[in-house]
Amino acid sequence: MASDSDPTIRVLIVPRLNVSNAIAGLRIVLTIESPRVEEDSVLVTSCTTVNQSFIPRQIEASDDAGPLRLETRISHSSVSWLVGRKTIGDVKLKYRTVPVPDERPKIVSKATSLYLDQGGLLSSGLSFLLTPPDDKNYRHIVEWDLSQTLDGTRAVWTFGEGPSRIERVGPCSILTESVYMVGPIRSNPPSPGPGSISDYYGYYWFGELPPNVAIIKDIHHDFFLKVSEFFEEPPSADNPYRSFVLNTWPSKSLWGTSFLRSHIFAYDDQISEADDYDLVRRMSYELSHLYLGPPVTMKDVDWLYEGIKNCLSIYMPFRNGFRTGHYFQATINTLCLRYYTHPLINLPLEELLKLVPTSVSAKEHLEARAWAFVVGTDLKIRRMSDLKRPIEDMGIKPLAKMRASGEPYGLEQWKELLEPLMGDEFRQRYDDFVAGRTILLIPELYGAKTHYLKQVDQELLDFGMDQKCFEYGLVIGLKSGSRAEEAGLREGDKILWSSHEWKCVDHFDVEMDIIVERDGEEMPIRYWPRAYEKAKSWQMIKKDEKQGYVPPPAQT
Known part of the structure; x- marks a missing residue:
């Protein structure tokens, strides 16, 4: 007033x-x-x-x-x-x-x-x-x-x-x-x-x-x-x-x-x-940011809120009836893919944070690791409390109220809210997050009788060069022996057009399309931005399914 x-x-x-x-x-x-x-x-x-x-x-x-x-x-x-x-x-x-x-x-x-x-x-x-x-x-x-x-x-x-x-x-x-x-x-x-x-x-x-x-x-x-x-x-x-x-x-x-x-x-x-699910996830992320996100002028990535917002992007559309359980399954699988198949998964947090300001890939992984930390904590605390949604009632909502009232609402407050119930369990999970030790989720997830997390081997994400190259419009630092090189990319190629990298990060089978110019000639190149090395990943599947991610149905 x-x-x-x-x-x-x-x-x-x-x-x-x-x-x-x-x-x-x-x-x-x-x-x-x-x-x-x-x-x-x-x-x-x-x-x-x-x-x-x-x-x-x-x-x-x-x-x-x-x-x-x-x-x-x-x-x-x-x-x-x-x-x-x-x-x-x-x-x-x-x-x-x-x-x-x-x-x-x-x-x-x-x-x-x-x-x-x-x-x-x-x-x-x-x-x-x-x-x-x-x-x-x-x-x-x-x-x-x-x-x-x-x-x-x-x-x-x-x-x-x-x-x-x-x-x-x-x-x-x-x-x-x-x-x-x-x-x-x-x-x-x-x-x-x-x-x-x-x-x-x-x-x-x-x-x-x-x-x-x-x-x-x-x-x-x-x-x-x-x-x-x-x-x-x-x-x-x-x-x-x-x-x-x-x-x-x-x-x-x-x-x-x-x-x-x-x-x-x-x-x-x-x-x-x-896809419809891609946009619904972005909508949920957008609106959760309204209550938890930092100002646009803040340069540093606040990883805790990235993890919370990605966690809520699973729950909100499904819980409120905007999308079915299929969306819930597909979103879990997308976030697992982002985390478990990223080549920086075991990099200590201190080193990862140094890369974030200049590396798109590092920023993507920080957000995925934060999600794994938050959702892993959520799954564990549900088994330690009689509350139906303990991490939301004890952690997320109180943080949002602190933000709204102008109080501090960062990691220290998050610890103070959850440690009284979780004790050493919370501290160990946080130490694992900081050290870069792989975060394993509970296979039974939320206690559903029809779905579970299955361990699958999936190829590591690998564009064959730094993702900044797509922004610079030039192939620099091309990895020898990568699928990108084998598809025909060469060091110094001018990138005239490319499909979106995020689609390949979020969807395992999607290929990267690029149009490059070399010696005055334009040429299209397509390759799968995955390494030959595989990671132990996880996917949410029905008990009678043999594979994880299933494309979302068309929405009308």
């Missing part, structure tokens, strides 16, 4: 149009109430740790005394603008921003840039807003000027639909770590209405959704309500949630980024390759 002592920041967002009257960028008018900044001190900053490309164009500054000279200062962690004299009264900044160019990189970064999509524009505030450097509370007012746009243009912020003013009170992260969308927006519900679910929820996109994403759109709201109920945090107009969909084609992408009370899901022209 606003108080008289909270200064005001006003943001006016004006879509800029091209010669075809399509949205081509944004013009921002930012007014800061009486900032009282001394000469040569910082007035505003932008976060370059997340988006190093954001530099406002044609920036103009003024205050009650007239034009205000700004000096730009760039550091390793931010870009700052210093004032040439002491400010007097309110300060107004005017500048424009430029979206990601049409000649996008082969693989786009997370959704912290300004994107044009099918006649509209979508981004987080990290990509275009300058804010004061302090962490005090402000009364934030966001408005849109749509007077020059085409009829039917809509504007949405995480905290409500414009173009009229929307107010929120809090630190400047409310502005930067939230999502903005403008253009020919389509949504579920189709239009806003006072007193309807649009007060606290919305699912937004441009153009036509791919059929498999449309299925997620149809169940997203009901699933969100179930997750909110689980975490005992009911949504409201003051506590909304909005999910946004972005088509990044021709750039390669299939990822999600969570912001304050909102999420951006990005896809490309390979979206049809994502």
Whole structure:
């Protein structure tokens, strides 16, 4: 709630149009109430740790005394603008921003840039807003000027639909770590209405959704309500949630980024390759992040929450009737595959964490190992307690409440919650996790009479080169004798196109398709990104089945 002592920041967002009257960028008018900044001190900053490309164009500054000279200062962690004299009264900044160019990189970064999509524009505030450097509370007012746009243009912020003013009170992260969308927006519900679910929820996109994403759109709201109920945090107009969909084609992408009370899901022209279960898992992961995940600006991977969110991605869709037991089985098998067939499975945690910032493979394995730790702890504690779901009631929900109240909610709190019941058992499991000793799950799993975990030998994951090569667009460090080399890849090949690596990580039999250029000639190459070496893996099967993973049935 606003108080008289909270200064005001006003943001006016004006879509800029091209010669075809399509949205081509944004013009921002930012007014800061009486900032009282001394000469040569910082007035505003932008976060370059997340988006190093954001530099406002044609920036103009003024205050009650007239034009205000700004000096730009760039550091390793931010870009700052210093004032040439002491400010007097309110300060107004005017500048424009430029979206990601049409000649996008082969693989786009997370959704912290300004994107044009099918006649509209979508981004987080990290990509275009300058804010004061302090962490005090402000009364934030966001408005849109749509007077020059085409009829039917809509504007949405995480905290409500414009173009009229929307107010929120809090630190400047409310502005930067939230999502903005403008253009020919389509949504579920189709239009806003006072007193309807649009007060606290919305699912937004441009153009036509791919059929498999449309299925997620149809169940997203009901699933969100179930997750909110689980975490005992009911949504409201003051506590909304909005999910946004972005088509990044021709750039390669299939990822999600969570912001304050909102999420951006990005896809490309390979979206049809994502199975229904793949997208349901991502939806569950997305909504669990709302209650447990760190801010998007946090650089380090918090492995505990990755493990919890992946664990909940098994339970939530099945338990609430959104998918059948087949989904439960397939998801267990996917997560087992990620963990047991990864070549870094026995690397000590300390060494693994050193690799994570620069290695996609290491990050994937950290998340898989965290899941194995959490689900293994869950299976064990169920046998040590009379509670039906002890790890959820004793561990997960309390952590979420600590986060919501601003208390510490990390690994130490997790230990304090579970050690009183588990004692030495918990400490041993944690020591195994840290040392890189293989985590073995209980074959009977949750006590089901029809299914069990069966030990199977499966080939280790091996792309034949670092997965970063797909981002760099160049084959570097090709492994001699790998299936990639045997299929015809050569050191120095230019990668023009490739299928998604995640599909091969999550699905054992999927092959990798690549188009490379060598000596001016293009050539397609397909190979199975698995080593000849096998690992002792596990798969959940029915007692009368002979194999593990079964492809999911089509959803309608």
